[in-house]
Amino acid sequence: MSINSGIFTILLQAGVLSAEDVEAIRAAMLKDETSVVSTVTAIRPDISALKIIQTISQFYGLPVLDIAAYNLDFMPKDILPINFIIKHKILPLSSHDKRLKLAVVDPTTKELFESITFRTGLALDFILVDEAQLKMVMDQNSSNYFKTINLDDGALDGVEFAVDVSADSDMVNSDDDDQPIVKFVHKIIYDAVQIGASDIHFEPxxxxxxxxxxxxxxxxxxxxxxxxxKDKVAARIKVVSKLDIAERRVPQDGRLRLSLSANQIIDFRVSTLPTAYGEKIVLRILDRKSASVGIEALGFEVEQRKIVMNTIGRPYGMMLVTGPTGSGKT
Structure with missing residues (x-):
């Protein structure tokens, strides 16, 4: 949560905090990277988390939810990525009639909510929740958030690997028992592309x-x-990647191509690694559409773009492009 959170303004106006309190809390947050609510309650033990929530609720006229008692089975599972939810301390509760009901700890982060509206195309309705309760719920359920895989998803219609696996019919059992495996692999890969993942890890x-x-x-x-x-999933991926499914003792590298539609084909780099418990497989998603973006779409200022263009136009020298996975180097 930002040290410039609007919660400070609300608590100041309500007389819950003094200006001196705010400065002390901001300094503590910078030092220990803690949140507003936990830092307030640590520096001012006489102010409870409930008091803070009630003050914010009265200021904005927002309802308060006991998130620990909420049935997470009703949560929409495909609206926001799990890491985004955890990072920003929010939780989608329900989606209806082009509106998203969102549990929040801090309703003052305007830029975050604008980005969510842009990302989802939904108007937002906020419900306040206790930060400690939200963290507990996330810790207990984050591993289950995407666990329900709908193998009958109609979105998979027309999704297929751009490889003729029928030619390898002697390598893979094509009876009905393997159809769930085929659908499962399709679904995992399709969802990864749709959600913007850069890699898929299959880990035994x-x-x-x-x-x-x-x-x-x-x-x-x-x-x-x-x-x-695990072995059937590995075999399916190796077949469509043109790898040797009989070889499980040495690493293998390959490629596969997934046709999402007539106009969208996604390439993948496939790496297998033998482990004590089976083959670990990593698929790196190589979206040719995203890789062919022009320099005009990269967000450079005019002067920055001139510098880059001048640099890459030189006949000698080197330009370094660095950053973590998924930062946009390609």
Whole structure:
């Protein structure tokens, strides 16, 4: 939460905090990277988290929700990425009639909510929640947030790998028992592309098998299929990547292509790594559309763009482009 949070203004106007309190709280937040509410209650033990929530509620006329008692089964699972939700301490509660009901700790972060509206196309209705309760709910449920995989999703109609796997019919069992595996792999990959992930990790362990997406450099668990399916999932991915499914002792690298529509084809780089519990597989998503963006769309100021263009036009020298995974280097 920003040290310039509008919560300070609200608590000042309500007489809950003094100007000296605000300066002390901001200094503590800078030092320890804590949130507004937890820092206020630490520096002013006489002010409870409930008091802060009630003050904000009265100021904005917002309802307050006991998030610990809320049934998360009703939450929309596909509106915002899990890492985005955790980072900004928000929680989508329901979506109806082009409006999104959003649980928030700090309703003053205008830029964040504008970005959510732009991202979802939905108007927002806020409900205040206690920060500690929200964290507890997230800690208990974040691993389950994307766990429900709808294999009958109509969005998968027309989605197929741009490779003729029928030619490899001797390598893969095509009976009906394997159809859920095919759908599962399609769904995991399709969702990763739609949500903007940069990598997909299929990770076998001694007793569990999990799938994780890397979004904005952060790995988030999205599914935990049955452990017994790990070899079939690996075989399916290796078949469409033209890898040797009989070879499980050495790493392999390959590529695959997914046709989402007639106008959108996504390439993937595939890497397998043998482990003690099975093959770990990583798919790097190589979206040719995003990679072919012109320099005009990169957000440079006029002077910055001139510098870049002059630099890349020189016959010698080197320009470094650095940053973490998902930062936009490509």
């Amino acid at each position: 362990y001694e007793k569990i098998y999990r799938v994780r997406y890397r979004i904005d450099g952060v790995l988030s668990e999205v599914a935990t299929p049955p452990h017994a399916l």
